Every structure is written in structure tokens, then in C-alpha cells.
Amino acid sequence: MKPRSAFFATILASLAPWLQASPLSETYRVAGVVVNSTTDEPVPKVRLILRSPDNRTAPEFAVSSENGRFVFSAVPAGKFRLTATRRGFASQSYGQSNLADALGTAVVTGPGLDMQHLVFRLIPPAAISGRVTDDHGDPIPRGFVGLYRDGVLYGKRRVFETQFTYTNDAGEYRFPGVGAGSYYVAAAGQPWYVSNGPGIELGAPNAGGSFAHLGCLPVFYPNTSDPNAASPIVLRPGEEAAADLVLPTVPGANVTVDAGSSASLDFTSGAGVAQLSMEGVGGTRLYWPPSLDAGIPMFPGVPPGRYRLSVRKNQGSLPSLSGWQDIEVGSSDMEVKLAPGSLPSVSGRVVIDPPGSGSVRPYWISLRSEDSLFFYNHPIGPNGTFQLPPMPPERFRVYAGGSSALYNAGVTSDTAPVVNGVVDLRGGGDVQILVHVSAEAARLHGYALRGGKPVPGVFVVLAPRSDTHDPIDYRGFQTDADGSYDFPGLRPGQYVLFAVQDGSEFEYANPTVLRPFLASGQRVDLAASATKEINLTLPEPKPRTATR
């Protein structure tokens, strides 16, 4: 049921009129067994939660018995999200094949549907933990540790940061609830006798003492300072990986930030933030733990190299001012003048076409950066206007969301460049945008069938036949328990429809990966306001080759 990726889950969260409970008063049983996905053994005492996606009915709860069996005895007709939690396991959805993504299969109740033989394959979470020390064996407390996954995000393969944490007083860290896959781990920090940690003033001894210029080289697993020499840790479900990191003590330079007085940045209270980062594996960034010297951001003992220094002023949880600069650190101390500038201010209006489209309206505006993983949702007022807090000076795709009857037709602006639907906020200033949505959205739905029988849990992809460069035009759907799929809110156009067995690592928005499917998939042309039902017939699985 879940669309691919957390971002689209947000966008499409309420696109669910077809998920409403049937007016029929009959109720149905939803039952099955929970098994460990790696051992196939039944798992008792698992808490199962059945939720209707539109929240029209209160969640229902059940607990698996000693033999792993569970039952919801009186469920109205409809589609439901079934999730399971058990202590020691991460919360997960029915039909989920990897904890690293959000794909799941909805449970569907109704006449003729058998939901009494579900097998909930509970995936044991993997974890990575370790200790970060200096080369004398002393812990690096409050060191930054990043976890980077080599996987598919927004339909394309890339390396991206999935979690970060800071080490405890003993230099220990732990990333729990990790899905199977390939991960890089990196750490940065300072010797305890140099650093006093985030938000805390550097102590008197470091002001000019003999250790003031000592720092630590950042390290990528397995203990290399070269991101290109980093090795991934490949995890299977339930695996515990240990990744101890030793940060060599080296002479470095103290990097101090002069943010100027005009921005009146208060770094001590956390209203002002200075960040130092270097490029890590695959374009990701590895951050330095922050520290202050007499209220001024100061990164002690930074090893020679190329870094990005940024400052920002926070207002609530969002920045109001920001600036960054790439710097080359050598052997001498540096003071970098970096006054943050005003961030772009974005306001605007949603225009619904054709005018007078009834009560249909979007509820929120989404900005998704093309330059980073930043995304932000903001409510739209009843009159269709919005005034966003200051945004980072990046390029954004802007979408209006909250109604399955609409599709996003484009963005225009007289005050900022818009290229291929991307609003460029790097010029700053007051930017007004118009977000055009159309009430003439198309919809495609149907069933995945094999031998005439519905196939739940396969990944159905709808992709434009010509690359539109807009990720929202690429859709993926893991079929529900009745084999159904549904793509509402579509831009009219020419598409290709096909299915793959497992969607968790499929690059459904990568035109190169899609190329072979353009020929083999089913061509679908969707006119404005059209609703089409197409059943997708899947080939019989190839017989397994006998092995000796």
C-alpha cells in the first residue's frame, strides 16, 4: 500500500478516498501468524496494530500467542495498515521486506477476500555499534558519528546519511534498528583534553596551552582518513556489527568564526550555530562536533584539508539567517569572517485550475531541495495563500499536497528563476511563487495478477515514457493484500506500467534503469480527468534451476 519513499508517503498520505470503509455493516476476520523472517519460527507476544489510513476508526490492537497466531475478529470492510511492534524488534509494516524503506502491503477486508492466513514476516533489526577512541586508547566523548547508507532514495541509488549520533562519555555509539544493506560509518571528534563539547565553553587550559593545536583526523570505517578508501559494512537482518574507530591525534589549526555583530548571533544559547564539515563518502558530509571559546565558535585542532564552514541563526527549529564558505585549512590558525545573510523569504498562492473546482483544495505546501536532503512542509491557509519561514538558499521543487483529486501542474515566479519546475532561491530576497495545481488529475488503478490470481506485495511502477525530470511523475506502489494498486493525482500524459518483484532497491526514477522496461512494459495514455483500471498480468515465475 505504501508508496515508495518517505517523501512520497508524506505527499500522498491523505490521497485515500478509495480507502474509506465500505458502508456495509459486515465485519471480517483478519488473522495470521507472525514469524521471524530469518528463521521462519513463530514469534509470540508481538503487538499488532491495525489502523485505517484515514483514521476514521480507532486503531485496533492484538497480541500474538505462544505459537505466533493473532486475530482481529471484527474488522469492517476496507483497507488497513497492519504494523507490528515487539520489544527487541523495530516497528514495521506487514509486507515490508527491508527496515530501511517504508514499503508495506495493506490488508484489505471485504467479501471474498481471505485475510485469515496472513504471514507477518517480522524482520529482526540489525545494529552497528562501537567505540571511538584516540590513538592512546582514550575515549573521544561527544564525537560525531555518521551512518551512511548506499541505497535507493527518491527512486535513485545514492549514498546518503540515515542516522547520526554523538558518542557518550566512554566514546561509545550505537545505531539501532538498521535495515539490511550496505553502510558506511565515519567519525570526527577531538581529544577530550582539547574539547569540552557542544555548547560548552572551552576551559581555561586550552586558551593558549600546549595542547591547543592538537586534533584528531576524522576516520571512515575501517580506520582510514580517506573517504575513497572506506569500506561498507554489509548487514543482513538481525546482524550486530561492531565498528570501533581510532582517531589519530595530529597537529591541526584552530578555526575561529567571526560572524560579525550585525546578526547578533548567540552561539551559547544555541540560537546561533556554526558547523564545520568535510566531504565524506559519495558526496555525503561528515560534521565536526561544535565547540565554543568565550561564546565564539572555535574548532580546535582541525587537521589540514578542505572544509565547509557554515553559520546560521535559528528561529524556532528553522534557520532565519545563514551563510557558508569553503575553506582550506593549513598549519596556521584561521579566523574566518562569515556573516550570515538573510535567507530567502517565500510566500505565494496556490492556483487551482480550472477555477471553481468545488471544495477540492490542497492542505500543505512541500519544498524539496534539489541540492540537499532538506525538505519542509507548511500549511496552506484556507484562502490558498502561504508565507513560509526563511528557507535555505537552495533550488527547490515545490508541491501542493493533501488532495488526491489534484496534480501539480507547475510553479511560476516573477521574482525567482524557475528552471524545469525548480525554483532557484540562491539569489535570496523576497520570492513570490504561484503553485499551479489542476483538478483534472488522472487516476490509474487495478490489480496485479498472475494466472488470474491477485499478487500482493509486488512493486508496480508507473513512469513517464519521456523523462520529465520531476520525481513526482515517477510512481511506485507495493500491491495490497488483494493485489491492488492505485495511482491517484496523476498528471495527464503518456506512461509505461510494469511490475518488479521487490521494490526495496529498485531505482524506479532512474531513466537508465527504466529504459528496458519502456519497451517491455504496458503503455498507458492518460487524458485529463481520466480514470483507468488496468490489470497488470505478471509472467509466471521462472522455474528454479536445479543445483547439485
Place this chain on the structure above:
Amino acid sequence: MNLRQTARHAVALALGCFLLCLSARAQPDAPPPQTFTLAGHIVNSVTGAPVPRVLVWLWGLPQRAVKPEGNPEAPPPPVQTHETLTDASGAFRFEEVAAGTWRLGAKRPGFEDWPEEGQAPLDARIDLTASREDLRVPLRPVTVITGRVADQDGFPVDGVTVQALRAEIVDGRKLFHAYGWAQTDDRGIYRLSNLWRGPYYLRVSGLSARTRAVFGRVLPSQATGESFRPVYYPTSPDLDSASPVNDAPGQELHADFTISMQAGASVHGVLRSFSASQPVKLELDNAAGEAVPARTEINQSTGEFEIADVAPGSYVVKASQSVRDETLSGEAPVTLAPGGASGLTLELAPGVEIPCRIRVQGQGEDGEPAADVPASIALEPVVKIETAIQEPISSQGGENAPISLHNVPPGKYRVEVSTSTGYIAQLQAGSKDLLQNPVLTVTPGTAPTLDIVIQAGGATVSGRVQAASGNLAGAFIVLVSARSPDLPVVDAVASPDGSFSLSHVAPGSYRAYAWRGRAQLEYRNPSAMALAGVEGVEVEVGSSDLKDVHVPLAGGSAQ
């Protein structure tokens, strides 16, 4: 301000005083200074074992850097430092240290970097006039508490909050301050580190999380349908019956918890008069006034909210939001049945304005009608567990300078009024007599005027602290009202011979206590005083002065 911050501020203050002293002692044309060696060992104050790799530093002004007298334009001399790390035997050595006055510091993770009382020479002043190689510097190890939180089936419970609380007595009241907190990981394991001298009480409560904001037509429920009630170490349901974990500096203490998961219910309601574009904070307090961490969620398009998975009982739901430098807040009581609670409406509003009217009566010392007497008014939030420093809402004024307390959020406050030339004869909030019970409950909307009557003058109570022996300088004397121990007290500090004088005392019945030393008396709690065997002495104050009151020193002889 926490203990460490206090310590750092103390360091800054000490350095300031120290530099001033040195400046005063500066001599023009001082001869070139001699240099000496300063060396010693760092040892664990509990085990006596040497501690390797401790950062040891000297800071201060050598004689030659002292600013010459008669040259006020000269830039201030730099503070000099020497640093080293102890070797495997815990030894440190500074060579060629200029003669002068220095301070010694030492730190290493796992040890307190501020000295215990009498733990010289750490942070002690060292007048270096000759080499010294015999310094023995004890460092007190910190306490680490780790453990595992499991449910009744033995499964680990992740994401719950474990707090380390330390009992402190402030102004005769015991309150608990949260000194550290940790969340259990996926294995149910928590680690509370770097705890300074205790003892500590431990509290396990629900999941701590920010209020999640969603937009759109629906509010997706976060409920899992199960909850647990807070547990205090070892298995107590409340703080009053809890036991502290034994203090054992340098040891890693282990405290496991078993929590009983039970059916949880959710609170559903609607927030009104809020800004859809600013974050909202939803919180829950239990009947004991303690914050109960819970998963909270609000739909900022509709105002619908959910507080998920809470044990049935009585609570207060609180909501707050910052909008353009103004804090909007609202709260409402809720009784949560096993099936949940719904239909709650919370209205956000700015804090209330509390006008204060001050009247002065009686005669001044000159026999004339008393002139305007300034008074300061403070509203101290009443909390059982202090998780952050909460500054009182305060103002100053007088009869001719009417004042108001602005933007007071809903809550319970202790009203404290003080004046230097009289006593408070009347303190009313509407019809509520705050001299009977000074706790004022502020609710959203309007608040009654605070009526304050200051009586000029008052009696003087003088006497002597009685002790078997010792210097009584610095002993504290306090008069606690017999009417209510919550009322403001009158206090003073004794002279070396034990004599004291308390002025501007209102007529009435009191109990007087005296004590000295770092330990504080919980003098507002009669049963705690009885338990500690501190009786004090009854004092009846009329309109005239009272002399020769003898107050026994708690604990017998002075130190």
C-alpha cells in the same frame, strides 16, 4: 545553573579576585623571577590509585607579568598556563615555572574536575617560592549508573526516559532536581554518566519526544495501546516512597527496572486560537504535578491533537506556542478512563496580567506616617521535579508606583513578597488569603489583583545560638511561622559569638532553628525536622522587641 556551571563561574570569579590581588601587590622594577619545578601525582580520591593521562594545568600570573604600578595604560598581562598529561604512574611535572602565584587544575573524563571540600591543592592557590615535587592531588571519580529496563515478560523496552534526580534543600524545602537523563536503547540499556556526588533517585517514565506536527484532513494515530506508570528505584510508584541508589563514586552502579506494561489510553482534543505555522508543544502532568513524557501529535491544519498511550488517571494537558516573542499557553484537566478521553478543548491565550496594589500602613522610625516602601514581588513556579532553572516572574514597586506582573502563564506559583523596612501584614489574591497558603493557581483568562499591605516597622528578635563549643560565625538562624511553614521566613547569620538579630518580624508564633555547615535544614517540613531530631525553639513575637532568645544549634557543636 548546574553544579558545573556554578563551578566554572566560581573559577572565573576566583580568577578575577586573584588578578586584582596580584595587581595590588605588583611592584615596580621587580627583579627577574626565579624559576622552579612543580611536580606531584594525581590519585583517585577513593582508591588512592594513581591516575594516568590526567590533564594537569597551572594558570595564573608569574611575578614578571604583573602589571607595574603607576602605568594604568599598560595592557593587562596575559594569563599564563602550563599543561601536561600525567604519565602511567599518575605523575606530572612542570619545569621552569616562574615564581609567582598559580592555581592548579586537573581533569579527566570519569572524574570531577572541581575539588571536594578540603581537597587541596586542586584549585588551591600555590605561592611558588621554591621547587615542590611532593604534590598529591586527589581526584574524585564520578558515578556512572547503567541498567536495563525490561517489561514483565523480560523483553527490553526501548525509548523510555531514565532520569537521575538529586534531592536538594532550598529555602527549607526539599525539591528534586533532574541532574541527568538517558533514553534506553533497543536493548533496553541506559547509561547515566558523569554524575557528581549523590545520592540519586532514579525515575523511569514514558517516551520523551517532541510534539509531532502533521497537516491535512486527518490526524494519524500514533497509539500502540500500551503504557506504563512511572517507576522510581527500586520499585516505587512515587518519589516519596522511593529509595536513592547508594552513592559509590568511581563505581559503575547497576540499576535494572522491570516495568509493567498495561493497556494505555489516549487523549484526543482540539486546540483553539493557535498559529498554524508555528510549532506547538503539548505536555502532560500527572496528579502529583510531575511531567509524564508521552507521544504527542497535532494536526496544525485542524487543531486536532492526540496524546497517545498514557496510563489511565488524572492529568493536566498543557499546550504552548511561541508567536512573535509572545508565549501562548493553555491547560485543562483531564480524567483518562481505560477507553481514553476525547472532546477536550484547549484554548491558547497569552499569559495573564496580574495587577498588584501595595498599601503601606504604620509609622516609620521617625514616628511619622510611613513613606512609600518599595517591595519586590516574585512568583516562583511550584514544581516537584526541577528539570530546568525556572526564573521567577518578578517586579518591584510601591504604593505610589503601581505594578503588574506580565504574561504569567497558567500554573501554580508561590507568591513571595519582600520588603526591607517592614513586614507583610496582608497578602490577598481576590478573596484568597496568601498568608494562609502562599500558593496561587493562575488559570487562563483574568487574574485577581494582588493586594499587599506592608506594615512599617515590626519587632526585632535578638538572641544567641547555643552550642556546646566552637566558632558560631556563619551559623544560620531562621524563624518559621507556626501558622504555615510555607510562609516567607525571617532569617539572619550569627556573629562569631553566636549572637544574632532579626528585624521587621511580624507578630505571631514561630519556631526558630539554627544550624551551620553545608547541609541545609528542611525547616519547612515539621515531620522531617522531627525525624532529624531538630526541635528548635518556640518564639512568640508580639508588637514589641524580643531579646535573649536562645536557639539550640542543630547537631550540637559548631564545626
